[in-house]
Amino acid sequence: MGATKCVTQMFQNDSLNSLLYDCLTLTYNAIHHGQENGITNRKGMKEFYRSLKGLELPSCYKVAVISRACAVLDSRKKSERRGVDARHPTPLKPAVCIISGFFITAKGRLFIPLRKRNEYADVVLNHHAQERLEGNELRSLTITQGSLSFCYSEEVEPSPVRTVYGVDRNEKNLTFGNVESVTQVDMTETVRIRQATREIVKSFRRNDVRVKRKLASKYWKRCRDRTNQMLHAATNLTVETASRNEAALALEDLTDIRKMYRKGDGQGTDYRFRLNSWPYWKAAQMLEYKSAWRGVTVIPLTKSETNGSSSECSTCGERLHSPEKGDAEHRRMLWCQTCKKWTDRDVNAALNLSERGLARFASSLPQPAGRSQQVYLLAGDKGEAVEAVKGNPTQTVILRVDASKLGGRNGPTLYSAGHGPST
């Protein structure tokens, strides 16, 4: 399994800077060329590449310029298709990402090609960058005005899969686990922060749109930074726990979830704002790349595989009932008629996802010799799943964690064990 990572070193050089600005000008030219001829891919840019022939510039920069221009053109095309106004001219930062032409010597010196042939910028890499890059495959080098950034891929040993954790995401919490234990990370704080920011931005009384917009963007950035930190803490905890317990993560496909809460659906602005507050894709993205770094397997479940995961009982498969209106004791709980008990809806969803992920994982394996008993029992249809749970007499342990109190750099520190689902 290959995991992509990045390491950055601060660096400034005048001749490189002037090269960057030349590349920027060329990028704009390429975008212009693409727009005039309706080109959005690199294949169509052959003519433009040929027109650069007389230029004193290493070909790695030319390729980089064209790639970047094509990326801009492509995203513009997408915006146009969606009916969104694309800004013109596109403001770009002076940066260039090259995939060839540069090299690192054994002593940790980096040579970046300059304009003339056999002329190089000579950089001594710092200890950190050297250590990170050693023994790994170098992918690309991104040069900006003040930094050099390497992208490299690292071979990660995939960890064995003993069990599957279902991951349920919603605007209130992040829940993950299997029948043995479920951890619920409270994310209500992120919604509260967003709501508070919205109130602050609303309260601006200044009669100047530009100043207002600038102030608002400052507040929204702060909001984003704060919620991102919690999201990082929660996803770190998820991936670390999964890695420690040799578990794979089963993720739900949540594309189209935004379509459930859209303007004109008669749901009210505040309700829509709250439900659309959770950055679903961001959480999924973080889980995916962090899993890749640690060799944790991710099982992306399809829409049909997760069908009914939040409305069926994870123990017996019976359809669950919502509590009556005004039943404060059983908020976010569901009633199972067959098992005669209340279960937390998010815990139930996570268990269902775990079970379905396990079914998928088991079906992708060759028929077993020495597969663990639990996998074997859970692998079949619903009927077998009941047996597996029966054979596992311990009740699911539920841990409750507050995302805003999770430790940052050194991983999670604060745990508080809550009560299981009331029976």
Ligand SMILES: [Zn+2]
């Ligand atoms: Zn049941």
